[in-house]
Amino acid sequence: MDILHKAKDYVETLFKDKLSSVYFYHNFIHTTYTVNKAEEILKNTDVSAEDQEKVLLALWFHDTGYIECAQNHEERGIEILKDFLQNENYPENYINDVSNLILATKIDREPGNLLEKIVKDADCSHFASHDYNDISDALRKEWELTNVKCYSNDEWNAGNLDMLKNKHHYYTDYAKENWEPLKKKNIKKIEKKLEKEEEKKENSENKKDPKSDRSVDTLFRVTLNNHTRLSDIADSKANILLSVNAIIISVCLSVLVPKLDTPKNAHLILPSFILLLSSVLTIIFAILSTKPNVTKTRFTNQDVSNRKVNLLFFGNFHQMLFDDYNGAMKDLIKDRDYIYESMVKDLYFLGKVLDRKYRLLSLTYKIFMVGIIISVLSFGYAFLSL
Secondary structure (H helix, E strand, O other), X not given: OHHHHHHHHHXXXXXXXXXXXXXXXXXXXXXXXXXXXXXXXXXXXXXXXXXXXXXXXXXXXXXXXXXXXXXXXXXXXXXXXXXXXXXXXXXXXXXXXXXXXXXXXXXXXXXXXXXXXXXXXXXXXXXXXXXXXXXXXXXXXXXXXXXXXXXXXXXXXXXXXXXXXXHOOOOOHHHHHHOXXXXXXXXXXXXXXXXHHHHHHHHHHXXXXXXXXXXXXHHHHHHHHHHHHHHHHHHHHHHHHHHHHHHHHHHHHHHHHHHOOOHHHHHHXXXXXXXXXXXHHHHHHHHHHHOOOOOOOOOOHHHHHOOOOOOOOHHHHXXXXXXXXXXXXXXXXXXXXXXXXXXXXXXXXXXXXXXXXXXHHHHHHHHHHHHHHHHHHHHHHHHHXX
């Protein structure tokens, strides 16, 4: 049996040096596990020493093809096996026998003889393992990392149940007698998992507010943020106009106006007046566009009870007593429709404020632009008429 020790060392080195770390299931641990399970069957089955060796060699090499690719790994494993046994001077017919046993591990292959049945049962022995859940999770993680497929919990459990219950069965007498009962226990565990998941779904559906929708919440949040950002932009533009025109007025009053009392500068009086007037008007309208406009609504306690008041706007609730406001807000929080209605009102009136602000700002820019143009033209005309 010296060849089996060599095979073990060879495969262990091969996996350690060349197998990707994403293979959480098809690795040396799984290979060793299947070999041990095959030895368990062989101890309780009448098989010759040579055939035992063939079975164990096939299982040592049956997943070595994963060092290159998962697809058709059995064929690649056979090539690795052939190189190994040829170096050990094994005959061709012996190598072919072991190669056929490796092909028997294919998931859709029906075993044709006792040795293939032993190999097949050993490769699927984890279906009867006490650690089946952990082994199954390792395979699931491997498939996710190798882009085979990603499964939800329900999909994975249902697939495992279908495999164990409908698609797989053991072939050897030893596996049927000793492993089948353990496999049935694992089937029951999976069924219980699926039942629990189904109960969780039903409970969550019963508890879930049918009106609750994250997309609606996102809509309100994004829209409110946009309104706030637009308001900030408008205020920033108004501040720019305020600063520029304040500088213009300051320069005119300190430099230009003191020189207008002399007769030789009389022609600059009208252009200077136009420039100052346009700057003053611009400042006035800029201030109006940034001026806070708090609407105050008169309402009664009955209006609050009838939910006709927007409690999210401070202009409404600032005149309420805290106890009244606290009670009204608790009612608001409990009713999602009331929340959405209040937020819609908030959006609407914010939009009205923005509309007023941007109309005034647009008018302010027009006054500034027209005033500058007329001032420049009037200055030009005053100098040309000298």
